[in-house]
Amino acid sequence: MIAQHQYGPAFKTYPWPTFREAPWTPLGKPVAQSALAVITTGGLYRPGVDLPFDGDALEGDWGFRALPREVDLSGLAIAHPHFAHEAAEADMNTIFPLKRLGELEAAGLIGRLAPTHYSTMGYVTRAADLAAETAPAIAARMKAEGVEVALVIPV
Amino acid sequence: MQREIEAWGISTISLSNNPAATERVNPPRWARVRFPRGSMLGEPGNRDKQLAVLRDTFAALETIREPGGHVELPYRWEAPPVMWRGKPLVEGSYS
Numbered sequence: 001m002i003a004q005h006q007y008g009p010a011f012k013t014y015p016w017p018t019f020r021e022a023p024w025t026p027l028g029k030p031v032a033q034s035a036l037a038v039i040t041t042g043g044l045y046r047p048g049v050d051l052p053f054d055g056d057a058l059e060g061d062w063g064f065r066a067l068p069r070e071v072d073l074s075g076l077a078i079a080h081p082h083f084a085h086e087a088a089e090a091d092m093n094t095i096f097p098l099k100r101l102g103e104l105e106a107a108g109l110i111g112r113l114a115p116t117h118y119s120t121m122g123y124v125t126r127a128a129d130l131a132a133e134t135a136p137a138i139a140a141r142m143k144a145e146g147v148e149v150a151l152v153i154p155v
Numbered sequence: 156m157q158r159e160i161e162a163w164g165i166s167t168i169s170l171s172n173n174p175a176a177t178e179r180v181n182p183p184r185w186a187r188v189r190f191p192r193g194s195m196l197g198e199p200g201n202r203d204k205q206l207a208v209l210r211d212t213f214a215a216l217e218t219i220r221e222p223g224g225h226v227e228l229p230y231r232w233e234a235p236p237v238m239w240r241g242k243p244l245v246e247g248s249y250s
Contacts, residue, residue, distance in 0.1 A: 019181040022222035023162040031213040034166075039156065083193040084239045091199030100196075100205045109210065120156065135159030142165055149216065151209075152157040152169035152182070153195050 003058060017127050027149070034148040037114040039138065041122030042088060042095040042155040043080025046071065052079035053121035060124035064134050066116050066141065073099060082123040083155055095155045114145045122155050157182040168216045170195045170208070171225075172246055184219045186212045187227045191237040191244040198234045 028034070043053045045065045053061040067076070073092040078085050087094045098117060104110045118138050124130050142150060161167045161183045168184040171177040172192060177185050188208060190197055197204040208228060215226040236243035 016176075016179055018179050019158070022181045022183045023158050024183055024222040025161050025164050025166045027166045027217060031216060039160075041156075084191075084237050084244065085193065087194035087199045087237065093202075093205050094194040094196050094199050097196055097205055097209060100202070100209055103206065104209060104213075109213070130156065131159055135156045136163070138156070139160045139163035139165065142160065143163060147165055150157075150160050150165050150167045151212065152160070152167055154169060154171065155193060155195060 014125065017131075029148075031111070031149055032109055033111045035112050035114055035146050036101065036110050036149045036151065037117050037142050037145070037147045038096065038098065038101060038151045038153065039118040039120065040096040040153045040155060041080075041120050042083075042153075043078050043121035043123075044076045044092070044096055044119035045079055046075065047077045052077065055079045055081040055121065055123070059126050061121045062124045062126050062130045062134050064118055064120045064138055066118055067096075067098075069098065069102070069113050069115055069117060071098070071117075080121045080123060080155070088155075095153060097153075101151075111148075114142065114147045116141060116145060166216065168212055168219075170212065174225075177225075181223050183222050184216060185225045186215050187225060189228070189230065189246055190232050191246055192239075193237060193244070194232075197230060198232070201233075204230055 050065045157167045157169050171185045196208050
């Protein structure tokens with residue numbers, strides 16, 4: 001069904017992961033004193049630097065791209081054919097608000113922005129691989145950069 | 156994704172425009188936004204609204220005390236509907 005783009009019927013029988021309990025890390029200190037990273041699932045990458053996500057893959061692409069905080073938002077491209085791109089192409093802050101976060105950092109409302117931020121491509125039917133490979137790889141890199149708080153933006 | 160990062164000792168919060176899908180995966184903390192898919196922080200170029208969404212979301216990160224807790228943000232979409240495959244996109248819908 002997915003090959004025919006019949007996502008509605010296909011996802012009626014998809015084994016959606018369901019969890020009763022949520023993991024919990026208490027906030028150690030106010031956001032205004034914390035190091036923050038942002039993750040978007042918008043399929044963003046740097047043309048000519050990163051490989052695009054494989055947006056046509058039936059099972060999706062469960063990799064990630066690391067984006068430096070200095071990245072030029074208007075130079076990012078979207079490899080994610082499963083959502084309307086117009087808003088993000090007009091203003092990437094609508095799905096990856098790095099410029100706005102920089103303004104909040106300058107205003108003292110965020111302790112500091114991490115050197116690295118992240119994009120995945122939100123269409124992934126291999127949820128187990130995302131959880132077992134991609135998320136730990138991102139989390140480990142965040143820990144190495146001292147990140148204490150993460151904002152996750154599903155698109 | 157969010158659950159795994161939280162499990163690594165990082166406090167997380169996400170935005171959601173699809174409460175049913177979010178409740179299914181039960182992330183540690185989330186803030187509901189009433190915007191169409193593809194524009195999670197409001198209209199393009201609306202800097203004030205984008206900042207307000209982020210400020211409220213970080214406030215929620217500090218006030219949510221129970222795993223799975225969420226807040227409802229008051230902001231609404233104030234632009235023509237986003238079109239997707241020839242139809243106006245309904246908030247919280249994938250199609």
